[in-house]
Every structure is written in structure tokens, then in C-alpha cells.
Amino acid sequence: MRVIIDGAPEDERTASISVFDWALIRGFGVFEVVRSYRGSLFRLERHLDRLASSAAALDIAMPNRIGVARDMNRVATACGEGQVRVILTGGGRDPSVAAVPRTVVMWEPLPVVPDRVRVLPVVAPWHPATDSSGYPGVKWTSYAPNMVSTDRARRLGYDDALLVTPEGVVLEGPTFTFAWVHRGRVETPSLDLGILPSITREVVIECCGRLALDVDEGRHPLDRVLAAEEVFALSTVKEVVPVEQIGETRIPGGLIAGRLAAAFAAVVREETQGPRLEPVA
Numbered sequence: 065m066r067v068i069i070d071g072a073p074e075d076e077r078t079a080s081i082s083v084f085d086w087a088l089i090r091g092f093g094v095f096e097v098v099r100s101y102r103g104s105l106f107r108l109e110r111h112l113d114r115l116a117s118s119a120a121a122l123d124i125a126m127p128n129r130i131g132v133a134r135d136m137n138r139v140a141t142a143c144g145e146g147q148v149r150v151i152l153t154g155g156g157r158d159p160s161v162a163a164v165p166r167t168v169v170m171w172e173p174l175p176v177v178p179d180r181v182r183v184l185p186v187v188a189p190w191h192p193a194t195d196s197s198g199y200p201g202v203k204w205t206s207y208a209p210n211m212v213s214t215d216r217a218r219r220l221g222y223d224d225a226l227l228v229t230p231e232g233v234v235l236e237g238p239t240f241t242f243a244w245v246h247r248g249r250v251e252t253p254s255l256d257l258g259i260l261p262s263i264t265r266e267v268v269i270e271c272c273g274r275l276a277l278d279v280d281e282g283r284h285p286l287d288r289v290l291a292a293e294e295v296f297a298l299s300t301v302k303e304v305v306p307v308e309q310i311g312e313t314r315i316p317g318g319l320i321a322g323r324l325a326a327a328f329a330a331v332v333r334e335e336t337q338g339p340r341l342e343p344v345a
């Protein structure tokens with residue numbers, strides 16, 4: 065069972081939503097992606113909290129939380145290792161079309177994550193940090209500008225983009241977040257920039273506590289990251305991956321990435337069933 069829509073298991077070859085659904089025609093929907101470690105969902109409750117606040121931002125009704133968690137667990141249990149996506153669609157939002165909002169839960173395989181990533185700085189004028197949109201940290205299906213920057217970076221030979229404001233303040237990646245080491249302290253962009261409140265970032269901050277590493281959250285210029293001792297990309301599917309190059313600049317790399325990745329794996333082991341088969345990053 066890989067797909068459940070509105071609580072009902074669907075054949076993955078025929079599972080569908082209405083073409084009138086605003087999620088399709090206007091990018092009006094919200095979503096979460098949760099890592100399944102051998103069928104056990106990591107930090108599911110935090111992902112559901114974020115789903116609820118994204119839904120509230122778009123005035124999409126949050127379906128019964130216990131039902132969503134049950135369906136996500138059913139898919140995870142059936143599929144094992146991978147990622148479980150939940151999408152709340154906006155529905156038709158027009159009385160003349162019968163397209164009700166849908167709750168789609170689906171399994172997806174893990175993407176291949178390189179051991180080290182190379183990123184291209186891209187100015188992101190569409191980012192909530194750069195305007196007064198009032199939609200900071202919403203995980204919605206309107207990711208087109210982010211994905212255009214990923215594509216652009218890939219065409220130029222990089223793995224992905226590093227989004228910065230027009231003033232050069234470091235924000236996040238199109239689908240991940242950043243942290244780096246400056247004079248032995250871990251730094252990461254602060255949430256008041258309007259970046260997504262990454263759950264991996266949250267876990268990594270906890271890991272820094274376990275490793276007695278100081279953490280500073282703030283507004284930092286790109287130059288500071290270019291001069292960092294180590295830089296990491298963080299996300300549900302990437303976990304902790306060292307960044308080896310930003311634009312033309314090589315990042316030296318050091319021991320903290322490995323320590324954080326090990327601490328992260330320990331948290332996963334503690335909170336999910338059994339040891340992992342293999343590390344992702």
C-alpha cells in the first residue's frame with residue numbers, strides 16, 4: 065500500500081485528484097515529507113505541527129490529525145525505508161466545480177544524496193525574507209521559483225542552490241537548510257528570516273547540545289559562510305551532508321560534520337525502531 069487518499073487505500077497506478085483542484089492549477093496546497101526509517105516515521109508529531117501551521121496560513125482545513133498520522137504510519141509500515149509525503153490540496157474553491165480538498169498520503173523512494181554537495185549562490189527575491197508577504201515558513205506546493213534555482217544550479221554543474229537575499233544574507237536551500245562552523249561555533253540562519261523551520265535543523269541544534277557545541281542563530285552574509293571552516297546542508301532526506309564548494313569557493317571541511325552526523329544517527333536510533341541499515345549521508 066503506497067497511496068492513501070482521504071483514508072482510503074488507492075492503486076498507485078490510478079490514484080488521482082481532480083484537475084480542477086487548486087493544488088494542481090495554482091499550486092494551492094501544503095505538504096510534509098517525513099523520513100521513514102525501516103517503517104518508523106521520525107519526528108512525525110513535529111511534521112504534523114508544521115503541516116497544521118502551513119494549512120492555517122492558506123486557510124486549508126486540517127484533517128483529523130490522528131487519521132493523518134494513522135495513514136502515514138500505514139504507508140510507512142507497508143513500504144519500510146523511504147519518505148512518506150502528505151499533501152493537503154486546496155480543492156476547487158469554486159462552487160461551480162465539484163473538487164473537494166483531498167488528503168493524499170504517499171510513499172516515495174529516497175533520492176540519491178551525494179556524500180558532499182556543491183552549491184551555487186542564487187539571489188532569491190521571491191523569498192518571504194525579502195518582502196512583507198506574511199507567509200514565512202509555509203511548506204506549500206508553490207515551490208516553482210525554488211525548483212527553478214535548483215535546475216539552474218544543476219545546469220551549471222552544481223548539486224543545488226544556496227538562496228540569499230538581494231542584500232546577500234544567507235537564507236536556505238530550495239529544499240534544505242544550512243549550518244556552518246565559524247571559529248568552532250555552529251551558526252545557522254535564524255527563523256525570523258522567514259526560512260522554513262526545518263525539523264532537521266532542530267535536531268541538529270539538539271545534537272550540538274549533546275556535543276557541547278555552541279550554536280548561534282542569526283543573519284549572516286554570504287562572505288561569512290564562504291570563510292567557514294565547515295558547511296552543512298540539512299534536511300529530512302539529506303540528514304547532515306557536508307558542503308564542499310559554494311560557487312567558486314572550496315570549503316575546507318573538518319571533523320564536526322562527522323560528529324553531527326553520528327549524533328543525528330544516534331537520535332534516529334533512539335526514536336525509531338532498531339538500527340538503520342545504512343547511513344544516507
Ligand SMILES: Cc1ncc(COP(=O)(O)O)c(C=O)c1O
Pocket residue numbers: 097236237238239240241259260261262263264265298299300301
Ligand atoms: C525550503 C526548505 N527549507 C528547509 C527544508 C528542510 O526542512 P526539514 O529539515 O524539516 O526537512 C525544506 C524541506 O523540504 C525546505 O523545503
